[in-house]
Amino acid sequence: METVSGVNNWKLVIRREAAGVTVLRAVTCDESAALPETLFGLPVTALGDHALAPGAPAVPGEAVQFTCGPLPGEDGWDNRRLKALTLPRHLRRVGDYALLNCGGLERLRLWDDVEFWGGGALMNCQKLDTFHLTRTGEDQGESLAYFADELSRELDVTVVTAAGETARLLFPEFLEVYEENCPAHHFDYNIYGAGYPYHHCFRHKKLSLKDYDGLWRGCLAMEHESGTALRLAFWRMRYPLELSEQAATAYGSYLQSRAAEAVDWLLAERDMAGLAFLLNRTAPDRDTLAAACQRAREAGAAEAVALLLEEQHRRFPAGGNRSFDL
Incomplete structure (x- = not known):
């Protein structure tokens, strides 16, 4: 195994390809870690299937270890302890179940250039609710639509545009419940909470802030957490990217009343x-x-x-x- 100095501790199994490096396996002993941007002069462009999943079976590949100081014993290497992860700048593909069972993961930071998210990539990431996306151009990527569709919990998302402008958006929680209807001998499908329209307000996997703000009146009319509504209104006012005067007035009135x-x-x-x-x-x-x-x-x-x-x-x-x- 080749050992390289880095800003975090990682044990990697990689595959070098013409366009870049695929990380097949990655495990860290740090609670907050960033995967390397480049390896051996090549950009890191992909995470393989089960790449960071704790307990994933070994795969053939080139082993590399990154160190930034004293290392723990073997028991200390466990992605279940990982709380904050930064993905590489040139990442384009995330494989199936790439972050499966990373149960301690709370925050994900990435560039909005990922072109493919595999099935179940965030499965059992039960605490993951905070995302920071940086755009590199005028076009919006599809990662935010993927997160909102996969996760029904409340999401706290910060978006930084290529021009350096910031928006902070909350996507309220919703619950999908199948409830037994005994007299009719079937199950009723019900949705609770104001979050469903927010999690599904994407058009062609792109988010319009005008459409997002247009959900506000309906949100207040539905079952919702007052704290969530307050934070949603506050962050839209605090970072008013593409915020219309009408929407600003509505959010401002709500904050004024609370x-x-x-x-x-x-x-x-x-x-x-x-x-x-x-x-x-x-x-x-x-x-x-x-x-x-x-x-x-x-x-x-x-x-x-x-x-x-x-x-x-x-x-x-x-x-x-x-x-x-x-």
Whole structure:
């Protein structure tokens, strides 16, 4: 096995081809890892079937080990512990069941150039809900449509365009349930939650942000988690890529009506930039600001306390409500 210095620890089995390298097997001992962009001067262009699946059978190929420091024993190499994975820049193909049973995986970062996703590539990735896609050109890839179709849970997706613009999109959860109908001797198929239209609003596997925003009114009319709706509205306002004035007004009205809940969420996240943005857009009332200041003090969030006090003093200056009888 050839050993190479790298930024992460990997044991790889690869196959060199004319167009690039296929990773046939890959296992890491790191919780956060990025697969190599190139190997032996060739771009990594494909992941084979079961490439990162824990316990997958051995395959013939060229063995390579990447190291970035002291290595654990054999028991430490297990992709079930992998929480965050970055895929190579030139990856074009992901084989069948490539990430099967990566049960600890939560975040996937990739370029939006993958042309083929194999069957069951994300099967049993039960915690995977956060994606970061970077586009390299004007055309949108099909990866987001694949994720939304494969995973019915709530998805948190960040998209960065080739021009460097950012959108952050939430796809609410939905459940598909077969319920026994005893009198009729059959099963009824039911869908619960507001997420189904969001997960299936792609046209020819491309997402239109106009269509995405057009689902908002229907989302509020259906069964939905208030926290999910709040985050969806906030992220669309925070990163308003292709956001129409009409959609911005609708999202803004919702945030305005739930300003106290939004402040609490951002305090819990310690997101000071987001909190400043929210205060500027929703102008919470005096009681909401006072309550938020108290919670920030209790949490020891000094920066948040300073920000909230500044907002209080700016909008409700001391003595501003005094009156005198003559």
